[in-house]
Every structure is written in structure tokens, then in C-alpha cells.
Amino acid sequence: MTTVAPRKLAHAPHPYFRVDAAELTIGGVAVSTLAERVGQTPFYAYDRAAIGKRIAELRQALPPEISLHYAIKANPMPAVVAHIAPLVDGLDLASAGELAVALDIGANPAHISFAGPGKTDSELHRAAAAGICVNVESEREIRVLAAYSRARGIRPRVAIRVNPDFELKTSGMKMGGGPKQFGIDAERVPQVLRDLAGLPLDFVGFHIYGGSQNLRADAIAEAEHKALELAIALSADAPAPVQLLNIGGGFGIPYFPGEQPLDLKAVGDSLQPLVARAKQALPQAEVVIELGRYIVGECGVYVCRVIDRKVSRGHVFLVTDGGLHHHLAASGNFGQVVRKNYPVLVASAVDRAVTEQASVVGPLCTPLDLLGDRMELPRAQEGDLIAVLQSGAYGLTASPQGFLSHPAAHEILV
Numbered sequence: 001m002t003t004v005a006p007r008k009l010a011h012a013p014h015p016y017f018r019v020d021a022a023e024l025t026i027g028g029v030a031v032s033t034l035a036e037r038v039g040q041t042p043f044y045a046y047d048r049a050a051i052g053k054r055i056a057e058l059r060q061a062l063p064p065e066i067s068l069h070y071a072i073k074a075n076p077m078p079a080v081v082a083h084i085a086p087l088v089d090g091l092d093l094a095s096a097g098e099l100a101v102a103l104d105i106g107a108n109p110a111h112i113s114f115a116g117p118g119k120t121d122s123e124l125h126r127a128a129a130a131g132i133c134v135n136v137e138s139e140r141e142i143r144v145l146a147a148y149s150r151a152r153g154i155r156p157r158v159a160i161r162v163n164p165d166f167e168l169k170t171s172g173m174k175m176g177g178g179p180k181q182f183g184i185d186a187e188r189v190p191q192v193l194r195d196l197a198g199l200p201l202d203f204v205g206f207h208i209y210g211g212s213q214n215l216r217a218d219a220i221a222e223a224e225h226k227a228l229e230l231a232i233a234l235s236a237d238a239p240a241p242v243q244l245l246n247i248g249g250g251f252g253i254p255y256f257p258g259e260q261p262l263d264l265k266a267v268g269d270s271l272q273p274l275v276a277r278a279k280q281a282l283p284q285a286e287v288v289i290e291l292g293r294y295i296v297g298e299c300g301v302y303v304c305r306v307i308d309r310k311v312s313r314g315h316v317f318l319v320t321d322g323g324l325h326h327h328l329a330a331s332g333n334f335g336q337v338v339r340k341n342y343p344v345l346v347a348s349a350v351d352r353a354v355t356e357q358a359s360v361v362g363p364l365c366t367p368l369d370l371l372g373d374r375m376e377l378p379r380a381q382e383g384d385l386i387a388v389l390q391s392g393a394y395g396l397t398a399s400p401q402g403f404l405s406h407p408a409a410h411e412i413l414v
């Protein structure tokens, strides 16, 4: 009998970036060249072609009847949004700041929707004036929009964001089920729909979002089918036919050792019967899936430079000019319960033979400023470039850039 030693958990292989002459390339350009182009480290680099491939893979896997929306909050860099907008069917916003980006890059307001709790009167007015769909999260938002409608003589389009009576199981972040600040509780929605009939608002449909960062096709499929059935049940009280049904998304990407990529084909296959059921029960509804990180997350890297190579009591520290102030998520402080390492490479010498155990840290005076904890890396020197992969989503704009007043990171789309 043979025994097999348990394999050390590894990061999933990266789908898009090539290594050329021992250097990581982004959009076909070596990282050291990109650093020269940018004129500084640290920076984020996003790969235009990889984003295009990603969306093509989604289109290939999902039924053609499904509309694909991009959730801007994952990466709101205007150049990135402008690149993605023509490749998807719509944009989903979470603030009036994102609305400004969407309008500036020329996105069609007919295919923009705006969700998020605590929309101010001003944000609701701006959304209505822009002619986008507001996913209302409370009865107050409905009152504010109705008053605006009367004052301006327009009819804003509204969808009801429903806080469902289920959650997206095994999600990194649950955003439905139980008491939540998101949406209107499902059991309250029938009354809200009956009240809506008397208001100067155009009801267009429902938005039902169960959660984020899910790597299990079966859990995603279950939540999407439940979202559809909930929408069908609620439509009985709707003042108009459902034209727009956003069933969420939550497609995850592998960040940590041992995680496997989502089985996209299985998700797509599970949507075939859903599309058929929607056609029969809600014949006028456009069914939307909204994705943020799945579209951009694997298409970006964060690049910083080793400033100091220190050995402290036998432990190697690569002290870089980048850290949690630019990349909070990689430091493990963006909602993670247990800290794990993102994939980190010595980008200027990916296949340098000698390996050692080293920790990659930043310049901040806090032990939280950790980009890689005791990783097996090629031996890096001062001046080497370090890349954190899986950094295209929830990077710079999800980080406390002002913390410790270090220079800002740049962003480029290659």
C-alpha cells in the first residue's frame, strides 16, 4: 500500500497573465516596463484583453437570454468602465458618484440601475433626472421619488430591491436573508406593491441579491432559482408586468490556496431551465445577472517594489513601498475572518530558482500591513517588483489611501 502525502495547498493557476523572459506581463507588457511607463510604484494595472476574454467566457456559458450587468463598485476606474460598458448589457451603480462615471463614459441610462441603502434625497433626484432605474431599498425612497415625480412631472422607473427570505449559501458575503439594511423584506413587498399602484412611478421589476464571492455553482444555482420563484410570487401584486428581473450574481474568484475556480459551465447550464421558467411565468421580463469581481477581479494586479530586505531573527521580510493603504483586501482586513495569502509573485523574477520563505510587508507602522505571510518565494532583492494577483476588484477604492499619508497608487489600463 502506498500513502500519498497531503499536497500543500496551492493557489489556482492564473488564467490570463503570461510570464515572458522570467517577468510577469500584463496586457503583453513586462511589469518592469509598465513601472517605467507609470513612473512610479506602487500601481494597479488592469488588462484590457483579459477583461474582454472574461466577458466572452461568460457570454459563452450563460444562456443568450440572460443579460449581463457590470457592478461598477468592483472597479470604478473610468477607463475600465468605458472598456466594459459596450461589452455588457447594462451597469449597476451603488452611488451617485458611480452615476457620474457611468454618464460621463456615455452609458445608456435605459440600461443603468442604482441600488444601495441610504440614498439621499439628492441622490434619488439625480438618478430620476438621469432617467435611470432606481432599485428602491425602503418605503422612504419611494416617497421621495414620488414627491420628485409630482414636482417635476416625470415618472421615474423603479424596481423593488427585495430582502429575500433566503441567503446565498457559502457566500463570502451574505446580503440577503434575515434582518438586513438591504432591500424591503419580502413579506412586506406585497403591500408596498399595492401602494405603488397609486403613485406617479413606473414599476419595472425586482432586484434580489443574495450575496457575493461564491465559488459553488450549486449554491449560486439554488439562490437564482429561489430568486426567480420569489419574483414570480411577488408579481401577483405588482401594478404592472415585470420587465426587469435582477436575480443577483455573486460569482466568486479563487483568492486563497486550495480554492478552485467556479464551474462557470455548471452555472450556465443551471440557468437554462430558469430562463424557460421565466419566459413562461414572467414573459416580459429581461433577466439580469450582475457581476463585479468575476468580470474584473482576475484581470488586475497590484505592483509594488522591495525597498528593504530585512532578516529578523531568521525570518525574511521584504519591505515594500506598497501595503494595506492601497490594498486592504490583500492584507486580510476587508471582511476576512481568517487571514490568508492572496497569490503574490516576485514579478521581476517569477522563475528565479532559489526559493525561500519570506513575508511581504508594507511601510506602515502596523503589523496589519502584511501582503504575504511566510510565503515560498524566489529570493527577492531590493529593487525587485512584487505583484499581488487577483487584484482587479475591490483594490484601490476599497482601501484607506489616506492612512499614514504615503503617496497614492496609480492605476493603468493596459
Ligand SMILES: *Cc1c(COP(=O)(O)O)cnc(C)c1O
Residues within 6 Å of the ligand: 071, 073, 074, 092, 094, 115, 209, 211, 212, 213, 249, 250, 251, 290, 291, 292, 293, 294, 393
Ligand atoms: C457589491 C454588489 C455587487 C457586486 O458583487 P461582486 O461580488 O463584485 O460580483 C452586485 N450587486 C450588488 C447589489 C452589490 O451590492
